[in-house]
Amino acid sequence: MAKELKNLTKRSENYSKWYNDLVSKADLAEQAEVRGCMTIKPYGYSIWEKIQRELDNRFKETGVQNAYFPLLIPKNFFGREAEHVEGFAKECAVVTHYRLKVDEETQDIIVDPAAKLEEEYIIRPTSETIIWNTYKNWIHSYRDLPVLCNQWCNVMRWEMRTRLFLRTAEFLWQEGHTAHATREEAEERAKMMLKVYADFVQDVMAIPVIQGVKSETERFAGALDTYTIEAMMQDGKALQSGTSHFLGQNFGKAFDVQFVDQNNELQYAWATSWGVSTRLMGALIMTHSDDNGLVLPPALAPLQVVIVPIYKSSDDLASIREVVDPLLTELKQLGITAKFDDDDKKRPGFKFADYEVKGIPVRLVLGAKDIANHTVEVMRRDTLEKETLPLEGIVGHIRSLLEDIQKNCYEKARIFRDSHIYECNDYNEFKQRIVNGGFFICPWDGTAETEAKIKEDTQATIRCIPFDVSQDNPGIDMVSGKPARYKALIAKAY
Amino acid sequence: MAKELKNLTKRSENYSKWYNDLVSKADLAEQAEVRGCMTIKPYGYSIWEKIQRELDNRFKETGVQNAYFPLLIPKNFFGREAEHVEGFAKECAVVTHYRLKVDEETQDIIVDPAAKLEEEYIIRPTSETIIWNTYKNWIHSYRDLPVLCNQWCNVMRWEMRTRLFLRTAEFLWQEGHTAHATREEAEERAKMMLKVYADFVQDVMAIPVIQGVKSETERFAGALDTYTIEAMMQDGKALQSGTSHFLGQNFGKAFDVQFVDQNNELQYAWATSWGVSTRLMGALIMTHSDDNGLVLPPALAPLQVVIVPIYKSSDDLASIREVVDPLLTELKQLGITAKFDDDDKKRPGFKFADYEVKGIPVRLVLGAKDIANHTVEVMRRDTLEKETLPLEGIVGHIRSLLEDIQKNCYEKARIFRDSHIYECNDYNEFKQRIVNGGFFICPWDGTAETEAKIKEDTQATIRCIPFDVSQDNPGIDMVSGKPARYKALIAKAY
Numbered sequence: 001m002a003k004e005l006k007n008l009t010k011r012s013e014n015y016s017k018w019y020n021d022l023v024s025k026a027d028l029a030e031q032a033e034v035r036g037c038m039t040i041k042p043y044g045y046s047i048w049e050k051i052q053r054e055l056d057n058r059f060k061e062t063g064v065q066n067a068y069f070p071l072l073i074p075k076n077f078f079g080r081e082a083e084h085v086e087g088f089a090k091e092c093a094v095v096t097h098y099r100l101k102v103d104e105e106t107q108d109i110i111v112d113p114a115a116k117l118e119e120e121y122i123i124r125p126t127s128e129t130i131i132w133n134t135y136k137n138w139i140h141s142y143r144d145l146p147v148l149c150n151q152w153c154n155v156m157r158w159e160m161r162t163r164l165f166l167r168t169a170e171f172l173w174q175e176g177h178t179a180h181a182t183r184e185e186a187e188e189r190a191k192m193m194l195k196v197y198a199d200f201v202q203d204v205m206a207i208p209v210i211q212g213v214k215s216e217t218e219r220f221a222g223a224l225d226t227y228t229i230e231a232m233m234q235d236g237k238a239l240q241s242g243t244s245h246f247l248g249q250n251f252g253k254a255f256d257v258q259f260v261d262q263n264n265e266l267q268y269a270w271a272t273s274w275g276v277s278t279r280l281m282g283a284l285i286m287t288h289s290d291d292n293g294l295v296l297p298p299a300l301a302p303l304q305v306v307i308v309p310i311y312k313s314s315d316d317l318a319s320i321r322e323v324v325d326p327l328l329t330e331l332k333q334l335g336i337t338a339k340f341d342d343d344d345k346k347r348p349g350f351k352f353a354d355y356e357v358k359g360i361p362v363r364l365v366l367g368a369k370d371i372a373n374h375t376v377e378v379m380r381r382d383t384l385e386k387e388t389l390p391l392e393g394i395v396g397h398i399r400s401l402l403e404d405i406q407k408n409c410y411e412k413a414r415i416f417r418d419s420h421i422y423e424c425n426d427y428n429e430f431k432q433r434i435v436n437g438g439f440f441i442c443p444w445d446g447t448a449e450t451e452a453k454i455k456e457d458t459q460a461t462i463r464c465i466p467f468d469v470s471q472d473n474p475g476i477d478m479v480s481g482k483p484a485r486y487k488a489l490i491a492k493a494y
Numbered sequence: 495m496a497k498e499l500k501n502l503t504k505r506s507e508n509y510s511k512w513y514n515d516l517v518s519k520a521d522l523a524e525q526a527e528v529r530g531c532m533t534i535k536p537y538g539y540s541i542w543e544k545i546q547r548e549l550d551n552r553f554k555e556t557g558v559q560n561a562y563f564p565l566l567i568p569k570n571f572f573g574r575e576a577e578h579v580e581g582f583a584k585e586c587a588v589v590t591h592y593r594l595k596v597d598e599e600t601q602d603i604i605v606d607p608a609a610k611l612e613e614e615y616i617i618r619p620t621s622e623t624i625i626w627n628t629y630k631n632w633i634h635s636y637r638d639l640p641v642l643c644n645q646w647c648n649v650m651r652w653e654m655r656t657r658l659f660l661r662t663a664e665f666l667w668q669e670g671h672t673a674h675a676t677r678e679e680a681e682e683r684a685k686m687m688l689k690v691y692a693d694f695v696q697d698v699m700a701i702p703v704i705q706g707v708k709s710e711t712e713r714f715a716g717a718l719d720t721y722t723i724e725a726m727m728q729d730g731k732a733l734q735s736g737t738s739h740f741l742g743q744n745f746g747k748a749f750d751v752q753f754v755d756q757n758n759e760l761q762y763a764w765a766t767s768w769g770v771s772t773r774l775m776g777a778l779i780m781t782h783s784d785d786n787g788l789v790l791p792p793a794l795a796p797l798q799v800v801i802v803p804i805y806k807s808s809d810d811l812a813s814i815r816e817v818v819d820p821l822l823t824e825l826k827q828l829g830i831t832a833k834f835d836d837d838d839k840k841r842p843g844f845k846f847a848d849y850e851v852k853g854i855p856v857r858l859v860l861g862a863k864d865i866a867n868h869t870v871e872v873m874r875r876d877t878l879e880k881e882t883l884p885l886e887g888i889v890g891h892i893r894s895l896l897e898d899i900q901k902n903c904y905e906k907a908r909i910f911r912d913s914h915i916y917e918c919n920d921y922n923e924f925k926q927r928i929v930n931g932g933f934f935i936c937p938w939d940g941t942a943e944t945e946a947k948i949k950e951d952t953q954a955t956i957r958c959i960p961f962d963v964s965q966d967n968p969g970i971d972m973v974s975g976k977p978a979r980y981k982a983l984i985a986k987a988y
Contacts (some may be wrong), residue, residue: 032628034564034615039628042559042643049560065536066543070528071617071648071664072587075594079603090594093566094605095617097588098652100569109573111588111614120605121528123565123589123617134526134533143839149536154565154648158592170565345637 008357010291015235020164022285026294026357029164029281036162036169043358044281046302048172051280052152054204055174058196064148064176069131071153072121077129081254084128087221091158093123093169123156128222128247128273131177132255139269141260142181146189150176165282166239166494173277179252179269181261186270187225190246193274194227197242205280206297206409207231207287208417209241210439210489212464217448220273224248230463230489232417233286236437238463238491241283244274282494287413288382293357295382297409298402305331305338305398306360308351310367317342320366323391330395336402356381361405362398382408427478430490434458439491441469443484445477453479454490463489502851504785509729514658516779520788520851523658523775530656530663537852538775540796542666545774546646548698549668552690558642558670563625565647566615571623575748578622581715585652587617587663617650622716622741622767625671626749633763635754636675640683644670659776660733660988667771673746673763675755680764681719684740687768688721691736699774700791700903701725701781702911703735704933704983706958711942714767718742724957724983726911727780730931732957732985735777738768776988781907782876787851789876791903792896799825799832799892800854802845804861811836814860817885824889830896850875855899856892876902921972924984928952933985935963937978939971947973948984957983 008025009017023029028044031037040048056066072095078085099115102108124130131149138147152174162168176193180186194211201207209229219226223245231241251257252268261267288295298304307327309320324340331338341351348365355363365377376394379386382405389397420438424430430440435458444450444462451462465471465486474484502519503511517523522538525531534542550560566589572579593609596602618624625643632641646668656662670687674680688705695701703723713720717739724732745751746762755761782789792798801821803814818834825832835845842859849857859871870888873880876899883891914932918924924934929952938944938956945956959965959980968978 030628030631032564032624034566034568034624037564037566039564040562042561045561046559048562065540067536067539068534068542068666070526070531070533071650072528072531074528075603075605078594085603091592092594093589093615094591094594095587096590096605099585100572100588100616101584109569109579111569111590121587122594130526130528134524137524156565172562 008291008293011234018291019282019285022289022293022357023164026359028285028294031164034169036159038164038168038170040172040278043302047284047296047300048278048281050300050302051205052174055196055200055276056152058200059150059174059176062148062192062196064150064178066151067149068151068153069127069134071124073124073127073130075120075122077133078122080129081222081250083250084222084254088125091160092125093156093158095121095123124153125155125157126273126275127151127153127155127175128177128251128271129255132251132257132271135177135179135269136255136257139179139257139259142262145179145181145259145269146185147179148176148189149178150174163282165278165285168278171278173275175273175275178272179257180272181259181267181270183248183270186248186272187246190225190227190244190272190274193272194229194242194244197244197274197276198229201229201231201241201280201283202410204297204299205284205287206299206406206413207241207283208410208414210464210466211468212466212489214243214464215446215448215451215462215488217451218462218464220245220247222247222250224250228464230439230491230493231283231287232413232420232439232491233283233494234416235286236420236439236492238439238489238493239279239283239286240463240493241280242274242276245272247271247273288409289359292384294359295409296359296361298361298406301359301361302337303339303360304336304402305362305364306351306355307338307340307364307366308348308355309340309342310348310365312368316368316371319368319371323366323371327395331398334395334399336399362401364394380405382412425475425478430478431458434460434490434492437492439463439489441466441487442490443475443477444486444488444490445480445482446485447480450477450479458492460490460492463491463493465489502785502787505728512785513776513779516783516787516851517658520853522779522788525658528663530653532658532662532664534666534772537796541778541790541794542772542775544794544796545699546668549690549694549770550646552694553644553668553670556642556686556690558644558672560645561643562645562647563621563628565618567618567621567624569614569616571627572616574623575716575744577744578716578748582619585654586619587650587652589615589617618647619649619651620767620769621645621647621649621669622671622745622765623749626745626751626765629671629673629763630749630751633673633751633753636756639673639675639753639763640679641673642670642683643672644668657776659772659779662772665772667769669767669769672766673751674766675753675761675764677742677764680742680766681740684719684721684738684766684768687766688723688736688738691738691768691770692723695723695725695735695774695777696904698791698793699778699781700793700900700907701735701777702904702908704958704960705962706960706983708737708958709940709942709945709956709982711945712956712958714739714741716741716744718744722958724933724985724987725777725781726907726914726933726985727777727988728910729780730914730933730985732933732983732987733773733777733780734957734987735774736768736770739766741765741767782903783853786878788853789903790853790855792855792900795853795855796831797833797854798830798896799856799858800845800849801832801834801858801860802842802849803834803836804842804859806862810862810865813862813865817860817865821889825892828889828893830893856895858888874899876906919969919972924972925952928954928984928986931986933957933983935960935981936984937969937971938980938982938984939974939976940979941974944971944973952986954984954986957985957987959983 099112214226593606708720
């Protein structure tokens with residue numbers, strides 16, 4: 001896949017252009033020839049697969065099972081839940097016909113007007129409606145509960161302004177949908193899944209997040225509560241990285257999902273839903289990467305170690321290979337993915353640049369001099385530090401280096417974020433400072449009016465009421481001057 | 495998920511109804527409230543996940559990488575490849591609008607007529623067109639080749655008559671699409687992937703298959719050659735279980751995918767595509783299962799061993815658990831998935847029937863008497879044989895029992911198939927015998943006319959020219975009386 005490996009735009013010059021450059025040059029994804037849709041390229045997809053595999057294991061540990069529900073949703077389903085229709089029956093892809101034919105006059109391929117559907121279908125923007133319509137047939141007694149399903153699938157929302165991974169018309173995600181006998185159990189599940197997301201994003205993706213609950217305005221359409229994890233990107237903007245919704249009995253009632261409880265009484269089932277998407281790829285890029293390209297935390301890197309030989313003759317290469325072969329075996333035994341890149345169609349300089357822009361955590365270089373001296377050059381991608389080390393004991397060194405890179409990615413991001421979180425009680429000060437990004441913890445009176453004014457004045461939004469910020473004495477709302485109900489996290493967001 | 499566990503329809507009574515009963519009662523899938531679409535239920539999906547995981551590993555071993563291409567295909571793409579348009583631009587889901595709105599008069603949700611797309615999109619029935627349109631930007635030099643991509647995704651074909659897993663409007667599959675510098679390499683890849691399918695289906699799914707090449711009539715639209723694996727179902731009908739296509743330069747030319755070769759000359763890239771789908775679930779069911787329900791080869795069973803306790807008091811249960819706990823640990827260490835089902839909301843009789851209809855390969859039952867005697871009752875699902883064995887050495891016994899069941903599933907299916915393959919040179923005899931199913935090896939003159947006549951007279955089709963049937967002296971065509979070109983495999987098919 002031919003491409004030029006010239007420098008990326010610098011982040012300080014144009015953060016947005018840097019992001020687009022990186023997505024392209026690291027072979028992660030590209031714009032498709034379908035409005036607002038993307039092609040996820042093999043390297044980008046291999047990172048998504050690691051995200052999927054790891055999350056999937058964590059879901060299953062909590063008893064969740066995967067299933068698959070239809071892509072198309074009958075139009076009338078959206079009308080059943082009053083708030084849901086407001087949120088989702090808008091910009092979406094509508095299937096109206098089921099046949100093409102060749103026009104007899106022009107010989108063009110046209111939509112066959114005779115093949116018009118009686119009722120249109122919508123390509124799922126999210127699947128609460130069709131899944132709860134299905135649960136109606138699955139749930140009759142408390143013995144059938146809980147139902148804990150998840151699906152990995154594609155969804156479509158006809159977004160007007162799109163950006164690769166961050167906002168695309170079609171995207172990949174998982175959506176979990178659970179049904180419970182009691183309110184308490186459903187609320188507990190919604191919070192449990194938020195914790196699964198937070199732990200995964202922090203431990204594997206090395207992205208620190210703030211957990212909290214959304215304001216009413218920012219809630220999922222049809223939810224009683226939306227929980228969120230919010231991450232800070234390098235430009236100080238927030239990226240909502242995962243949400244978990246407590247849906248109450250809204251969908252149970254809308255789709256008539258009733259069960260007989262232990263006292264032989266009919267009850268509506270309680271619901272949650274929760275999802276993360278290929279948006280996480282955007283969070284990954286904008287948390288760790290630098291002007292040289294992607295930086296990957298080792299736990300998420302499809303390839304953790306690359307070994308590049310520098311040689312003139314085939315004899316040189318043979319003696320390098322002799323050293324490398326047992327190294328590869330040892331690394332594999334430790335569960336470390338490594339590759340010896342002896343492709344002679346590419347120069348070492350090209351390889352260095354390519355692996356750098358792709359964020360391979362550790363690069364080893366071996367030349368004739370190294371073989372003579374029993375040494376190897378080791379570079380870590382996160383700091384770009386190079387050192388020449390003895391070959392003896394190198395595998396143990398690589399293992400601890402990978403652990404160190406993982407920790408360093410997280411710590412660097414955490415320190416950056418923590419140094420850009422501000423307490424602020426003065427609206428004028430807030431308006432001045434929010435221009436430069438950052439997270440602001442501010443007293444809020446809890447009204448939608450105040451929330452709307454902040455958004456109108458500054459484009460910043462209430463990201464959440466953070467769980468770990470004391471809500472005891474929230475003070476005075478900085479906009480309305482009324483007593484505050486909460487300390488809210490406010491930021492500009494992707 | 496409440497259901498009645500009364501008996502299935504017997505296969506001898508109504509094979510088709512038995513199949514539907516089984517899919518329902520084993521909790522594999524159900525009809526969705528979307529025309530021709532299915533919901534794959536958690537148990538069914540867990541088997542599909544095993545199929546995916548195992549195939550995915552085998553693809554990757556051959557150098558294939560996963561990627562993701564858009565769901566929607568611009569209508570004009572279908573017109574580019576002459577034969578492809580004939581095959582696929584027919585019954586398909588057409589997206590014509592991108593917005594819903596609330597009708598001001600009726601308050602109904604309607605399609606916004608203002609939001610009509612300039613060009614319609616088709617939900618992918620297969621992705622050759624959009625992928626080759628993308629490859630155009632990826633392939634410039636022989637250095638960029640081969641490109642070996644696969645995607646796991648959903649596709650839609652607006653089928654009129656649908657059956658769960660076998661033929662549904664939406665289904666899940668994988669589609670591999672490779673690009674090569676030479677004809678030879680592409681042909682080799684198409685054959686290689688057929689072998690990957692054949693090995694997987696035989697070794698893991700325990701389904702014997704016949705490999706061969708399709709007739710021109712039965713080829714994939716746009717292919718120069720279509721290779722196939724054909725399996726025999728218990729009713730003697732064929733089920734095409736996987737296909738691999740050598741596409742020549744058809745898509746390279748249609749989408750202008752040219753590269754500079756080693757002699758600095760421009761060439762069109764050579765293509766293959768290959769796929770298997772959730773149809774394999776149908777093949778699985780109709781190869782191994784019996785009147786009691788699903789029979790699963792252990793290599794594909796999400797749960798291989800279930801242990802059911804029979805107890806009166808909680809003391810009984812505790813002493814059973816004491817025996818079971820170390821057993822579970824040992825099984826896990828051997829990579830055997832096992833579950834101790836001590837759910838006291840369900841009676842043992844219900845559990846036995848449920849695990850039987852779901853095809854769990856090995857069932858252990860432990861009661862008070864077993865604890866006293868240090869014994870356990872072992873049942874194998876494939877033969878339904880029960881025996882009481884000493885607990886000592888039971889884990890080793892289970893391991894070899896699972897291997898034995900895997901072999902037995904395959905052998906039973908192979909013997910059935912082999913005893914229903916007939917050589918036949920007489921058309922009258924063929925017409926009489928084909929009514930009862932079976933595979934017929936017949937001399938064929940290679941013409942589409944003969945092929946069409948056989949289909950018209952008997953509904954049977956030429957499934958393939960088998961690789962392992964000698965084509966040296968094919969004899970005289972049984973229909974036309976002309977010299978035969980091939981010995982073809984003819985059968986009725988799903």
